[in-house]
Amino acid sequence: MPELPEVEVSRMGIAPHLEGQQIDKVVVRDRRLRWPIPEQVENFAGALITQVERRAKYLILHTDKGYLILHLGMSGKLRVVPRESLVVKHDHFDLQLTNGQCLRFNDARRFGCVLVSDVHPGLEHPLLRDLGPEPLTDAFTAAYLHSKSRSKQQSIKTFIMDNHVVVGVGNIYANESLFKAGIHPKRAAGKVSLARYQKLVPIIKEILTAAIAQGGTTLQDFTQADGSPGYFKQHLNVYGRGGKQCMVCKSELKEIRLGQRSTVYCAQCQR
Numbered sequence: 269m270p271e272l273p274e275v276e277v278s279r280m281g282i283a284p285h286l287e288g289q290q291i292d293k294v295v296v297r298d299r300r301l302r303w304p305i306p307e308q309v310e311n312f313a314g315a316l317i318t319q320v321e322r323r324a325k326y327l328i329l330h331t332d333k334g335y336l337i338l339h340l341g342m343s344g345k346l347r348v349v350p351r352e353s354l355v356v357k358h359d360h361f362d363l364q365l366t367n368g369q370c371l372r373f374n375d376a377r378r379f380g381c382v383l384v385s386d387v388h389p390g391l392e393h394p395l396l397r398d399l400g401p402e403p404l405t406d407a408f409t410a411a412y413l414h415s416k417s418r419s420k421q422q423s424i425k426t427f428i429m430d431n432h433v434v435v436g437v438g439n440i441y442a443n444e445s446l447f448k449a450g451i452h453p454k455r456a457a458g459k460v461s462l463a464r465y466q467k468l469v470p471i472i473k474e475i476l477t478a479a480i481a482q483g484g485t486t487l488q489d490f491t492q493a494d495g496s497p498g499y500f501k502q503h504l505n506v507y508g509r510g511g512k513q514c515m516v517c518k519s520e521l522k523e524i525r526l527g528q529r530s531t532v533y534c535a536q537c538q539r
């Protein structure tokens with residue numbers, strides 16, 4: 269499933285090809301995504317694309333006729349290809365541009381979406397309005413997490429993965445961040461001190477930034493065959509390593525389920 273870094277890299281990959289371009293035609297080959305693609309997308313013919321923005325894992329295309337909201341779901345891929353390029357299975361949606369190119373959305377599992385909004389969806393749209401801050405902005409601080417977590421009984425791992433708290437901390441990133449910060453994933457969020465949040469927050473930012481930087485090396489892929497930067501191969505200390513040796517203290521890493529998600533930690537290094 270694409271995580272925030274993959275979506276940000278998708279944004280970086282498609283934005284230079286879309287910004288400043290005019291939509292000639294909107295082609296819907298199959299409306300049946302997570303929610304049906306609304307008829308109003310066809311009204312975007314003639315619209316000028318001014319900006320491609322990301323909010324959480326949503327891509328927001330700003331145009332002079334309103335906003336298009338895209339989500340990649342589990343398997344969605346975006347490519348910029350010549351309009352006449354061969355259409356393959358699951359190519360559900362095209363934004364065909366007047367310059368002969370098109371943005372093509374392929375989604376085999378159909379958990380993605382294409383939606384429209386008259387106003388900027390960030391504050392208004394039900395899918396976006398209640399989201400927590402972006403992790404790579406100044407709004408995401410240790411003081412914020414600390415105050416938001418007071419009296420919270422839930423585990424720190426579940427807490428930082430909650431999109432209403434902060435967006436974009438997926439399971440891998442939560443596992444790795446907590447290991448690096450030395451915080452036990454089951455510790456109650458409300459019992460984590462400000463000093464420990466001060467350690468955790470820069471680590472989360474660092475891990476996400478590194479993943480985006482790594483994905484940045486795949487930008488040309490958006491105009492090539494599969495349109496997917498793939499899962500960025502990163503150095504992982506704990507995720508996927510349950511039962512193996514901790515890279516720091518050599519004790520055996522524990523693996524548990526927390527909020528239905530695989531959670532790997534070192535009982536020696538994380539308290």
Ligand SMILES: [Zn+2]
Pocket residue numbers: 514515516517518519534535536537538
């Ligand atoms: Zn250890």
